[in-house]
Amino acid sequence: MPVNAFPPKRGQGGRPGQEENLHGTCRPKDLILDAYDLMAAARETGGAYQTLLDPPPGKGPRQTA
Numbered sequence: 001m002p003v004n005a006f007p008p009k010r011g012q013g014g015r016p017g018q019e020e021n022l023h024g025t026c027r028p029k030d031l032i033l034d035a036y037d038l039m040a041a042a043r044e045t046g047g048a049y050q051t052l053l054d055p056p057p058g059k060g061p062r063q064t065a
Helices: 018-023 027-045
Strands: none
Touching: none
């Protein structure tokens, strides 16, 4: 994955990269990379990927099916 896939966040007057500087990590970036690792592991083992989303995509209150 390219390094620039996660550009610095700008919000609430913060400086780019401020979250990483304050907390030592960037939570959204870590969550996305963890999900990719789980998908890759499922693909390698031939198992099904279990989404971390609740409710899963397409199963929320706005979907009728």
